[in-house]
Amino acid sequence: MGLATRSHGVLTSRPGSRDQPGAGVTMKRISYSAVVAGVVAATGVAVAGCSGGGGGGGGGSTLPPISVGSVSTNLPTYTPDSQGYAYGATQLNTTRGGRVTALGVAPTDTSVFAGHFPLARVDLVNNDVASASGTFFYDAQSIVAVGTLTFAGTGNSARAGAGDIYEFKNGAWTVSLNSADSEVVVGAVGNSAWAASGGVNRGGSLLQWDLVTSRWTTVAALDSFIPTALTGHQGDLWLGATANTAGGARLACSTARR
Numbered sequence: 668m669g670l671a672t673r674s675h676g677v678l679t680s681r682p683g684s685r686d687q688p689g690a691g692v693t694m695k696r697i698s699y700s701a702v703v704a705g706v707v708a709a710t711g712v713a714v715a716g717c718s719g720g721g722g723g724g725g726g727g728s729t730l731p732p733i734s735v736g737s738v739s740t741n742l743p744t745y746t747p748d749s750q751g752y753a754y755g756a757t758q759l760n761t762t763r764g765g766r767v768t769a770l771g772v773a774p775t776d777t778s779v780f781a782g783h784f785p786l787a788r789v790d791l792v793n794n795d796v797a798s799a800s801g802t803f804f805y806d807a808q809s810i811v812a813v814g815t816l817t818f819a820g821t822g823n824s825a826r827a828g829a830g831d832i833y834e835f836k837n838g839a840w841t842v843s844l845n846s847a848d849s850e851v852v853v854g855a856v857g858n859s860a861w862a863a864s865g866g867v868n869r870g871g872s873l874l875q876w877d878l879v880t881s882r883w884t885t886v887a888a889l890d891s892f893i894p895t896a897l898t899g900h901q902g903d904l905w906l907g908a909t910a911n912t913a914g915g916a917r918l919a920c921s922t923a924r925r
Contacts, residue, residue, distance in 0.1 A: 755795040759783045771810025774817055780835075782807030782819065789819060789840065801840035805829040809852045809897065813860040816876070818843065820851035820862060824893075830864050832883065844874070844883045849893075852906075856899030863894035867911050873921075892917060 759767065762785055769782035769789075778793040780800065787806045790797040805821040816834065823829035830851035832844035844851075849866035862883060865871025871889030876882075889908070896907035904921040 757781075757792055757795045757797050759790055759792075759797055760786055760788075762786070769807040769810045769819065771817065771819070772812050774812040774815050780810045780817065780819070782810060787821075800835065801833070803831075803833060803840070805831070807833075808850070809854065811853045811855050811860060813855045813876075814858060816860060818853045818860055818862070818876070820853040822850035822852075824849055824867070827866060827869075830866065832862055848872075850895070852894045852897045854897030854899060854904075856904045857902055861897060861899070861904060863889060863892070863897050863906055863908075865889055865893040865908070865911060867893065869911060871908075871911075873906075889919070892919065 759765070759781060760783055765784060765786075767781055767783050769780075771780045772778075773780055773791065776793070778791050780789055781792050781797070782789045782803075784806045786802065787804065788802045789800050789807055789810070791800040803819070803821050805823045805826065807819045808822045810817065810819045816836075819833045819835070819840070821829060821831050821833070827849050828845075828847050830846045830848040831842055832846075832851055832853060833840045834843040844862070846864050848864040848869055848871065851862055851864045853860065853862045855861065860876035862874045862876075863871060864874070871892040871894060872885045873887040873889055874883045874885050877884050889906075891911045892906070892908040893911045894906055894908045898905050906919040906921075908917045908919065909915065910917060
């Protein structure tokens with residue numbers, strides 16, 4: 668699956684061609700229904716929604732743009748707690764250079780999963796108390812809960828095969844996808860779990876968790892993307908990445924067929 672012929676200012680899919688990485692920020696748009704059919708590239712970043720149309724904010728946007736100096740009416744009203752706030756700190760490890768690499772809300776209670784370097788461990792934190800929930804081969808880069816399911820994506824940019832997906836079930840983490848890529852990120856779009864994989868000089872993939880088969884299904888090729896972040900908003904999938912050859916920040920946006 669390749670990219671890219673230009674038609675009316677929009678890059679469209681063409682078999683056999685290769686994506687040409689550009690400088691600065693590039694935005695790609697991935698359209699899908701039940702299965703993603705292809706990758707469509709467009710320059711610019713939409714202000715609101717996921718439309719790739721030209722002009723201020725895109726013709727297909729369902730939300731008004733947020734103007735400088737004003738607050739969108741779509742945002743919730745800020746209501747401070749009259750009793751104030753108390754913040755605590757939890758020590759996950761004492762290793763020099765240690766850091767938190769991923770955070771995710773546990774699906775069944777108020778606990779939080781926290782992945783941290785250099786132990787490649789994920790702790791379950793509840794009321795400022797951390798307990799080890801599992802140790803991975805490489806550090807977790809993202810954690811997401813969808814319904815009662817929890818997934819974590821791992822990665823190491825210098826290691827081919829470091830990009831794996833773990834699932835937390837029955838109180839333990841197990842590998843649900845063992846990829847040959849160096850990077851994997853996971854995220855949620857509505858009630859569906861998604862993942863993106865990639866690596867240096869490798870073609871990336873966009874995957875969706877199939878609730879019927881309990882497997883990851885590849886639904887699109889990402890070509891020169893190395894994924895760094897994935898999230899969903901109003902049924903659209905947003906994917907942050909860098910080019911796997913020349914670098915440069917990239918933002919991909921998928922639009923569900925409604």
